[in-house]
Amino acid sequence: MNKPVPNFGSRPRRKRSAEMLSAKEELHLIRAWQSRGDMRARDRLIQAFAPLATAIAKRFSKSGAEIDLDLIQQANIGLMKAVDRFDPDRDNRFATYAIWWVRAEIQSYSRANTSIVRRPNSALARKAVAQFAALEAEMMTDPQIDRAEADQRIAEALKVSIERVSELRAQISGRDHSLNVPALGDTDEDRVALLVDPDSLEESAAVQRLAIIALRTVLVEALSALPDRERDIVVATQVTDPPATLEGLGAQYGISKERVRQLRERGFERLRAAMLKRDLGPDSFV
Numbered sequence: 001m002n003k004p005v006p007n008f009g010s011r012p013r014r015k016r017s018a019e020m021l022s023a024k025e026e027l028h029l030i031r032a033w034q035s036r037g038d039m040r041a042r043d044r045l046i047q048a049f050a051p052l053a054t055a056i057a058k059r060f061s062k063s064g065a066e067i068d069l070d071l072i073q074q075a076n077i078g079l080m081k082a083v084d085r086f087d088p089d090r091d092n093r094f095a096t097y098a099i100w101w102v103r104a105e106i107q108s109y110s111r112a113n114t115s116i117v118r119r120p121n122s123a124l125a126r127k128a129v130a131q132f133a134a135l136e137a138e139m140m141t142d143p144q145i146d147r148a149e150a151d152q153r154i155a156e157a158l159k160v161s162i163e164r165v166s167e168l169r170a171q172i173s174g175r176d177h178s179l180n181v182p183a184l185g186d187t188d189e190d191r192v193a194l195l196v197d198p199d200s201l202e203e204s205a206a207v208q209r210l211a212i213i214a215l216r217t218v219l220v221e222a223l224s225a226l227p228d229r230e231r232d233i234v235v236a237t238q239v240t241d242p243p244a245t246l247e248g249l250g251a252q253y254g255i256s257k258e259r260v261r262q263l264r265e266r267g268f269e270r271l272r273a274a275m276l277k278r279d280l281g282p283d284s285f286v
Contacts, residue, residue, distance in 0.1 A: 020048060021045075021048045023093060026045070026048075026093070026094050027088050028041075029041040029042075029044055029045045030045065030083070030086055030088050030094065031088060033045065033083065034084075034086075034088075042083055045083050045094070046076070046079055046080060046083060049079055049094070049095065049098055050076065050079070052079075052095060052098065052099070052102070053072070053075035053076050053078065053079045053098075053102050054072050054075065056075055056099065056102050056103060056106065057071040057072045057074070057075040057102075057106060058071075060103075060106050060107075060110065070109070071106055071109070071110075074105050074106050074108075074109040075102045075105065075106055077105050078098075078101040078102035078103070078104060078105030078106065079098055079101070079102055081101050081105065082094070082097055082098035082100075082101035082102070083098075085097075085101070086098075111126070128158065128160075128168060129168055131157075131158060132154060132158065132165070132168040132169070135153075135154045135157055135158070136150065136154060136169075139153065139154070146225070146226070146227045146228075147224065147225045148225040148226070148227075148270065148274075151165050151166075151225075162277065163277075215280075218275075218278060218280065221274075222270075222271050222274040222275065223235070223271070225270070225274065226267050226270055226271070227267075229253065229263060230263050230264070230266055230267035230270070231267065233249055233260060233263050233264045233267060234264060234267040234268065234271070236249060237249070237264055246260045246261055246264075
């Protein structure tokens with residue numbers, strides 16, 4: 001939000017147009033609007049700085065060469081807020097103040113429209129998301145830190161639970177998905193066909209399939225959070241057919257058979273801990 005504006009002084013100066021205001025004209029119009037409610041002065045200010053708002057909106061646009069009219073509209077709303085709130089007695093140019101409000105309005109709009117599901121947009125929520133993004137970027141630079149350890153460190157730094165860390169990650173990277181797409185598994189039904197009827201008291205086959213898919217998803221996520229070697233050993237000894245032997249894995253990794261067994265048991269402990277955090281036990285997968 002506070003990213004500095006490029007140094008326009010390093011570029012060739014634009015020829016002054018009739019719409020551009022001097023510092024004296026700018027101050028006169030602002031005082032006329034704020035003290036006397038002169039709508040003509042307000043409109044003149046907005047008209048003069050509208051190109052600035054449009055230029056900032058184009059920098060945030062994701063549609064390439066096309067102009068995002070919604071972003072431009074939000075930029076103009078930010079410009080209007082700046083006109084109402086600017087303090088002319090602080091001896092700053094209006095453009096310096098307006099840029100902050102235009103960017104803030106655009107970023108607030110972008111956060112609110114990343115999903116059709118309304119997400120928290122309070123100052124605390126925005127601060128938490130920003131801190132999470134910075135911490136996760138820092139963790140990703142260290143190849144020695146796996147996903148589970150990174151989540152634990154982020155949770156400790158933010159003083160939140162592991163579940164809250166997952167929620168923050170979803171707010172940053174989560175995307176909406178259509179229900180009119182084939183469901184997972186061998187069925188040809190769309191996801192919308194598997195929605196549960198709230199008036200039905202029977203557990204349908206579709207609900208059972210969804211439960212199995214959900215459990216598989218949880219298991220895959222838990223496996224993905226394991227360190228690479230532990231995950232490979234667990235999968236090789238428990239999932240592959242025929243299962244790999246401890247001796248064979250020891251020769252593959254250049255370690256002893258006992259060390260392979262220890263890594264496998266440590267992987268099992270991590271999986272059990274991940275399942276317990278989700279209130280799942282061995283009987284959930286039977």
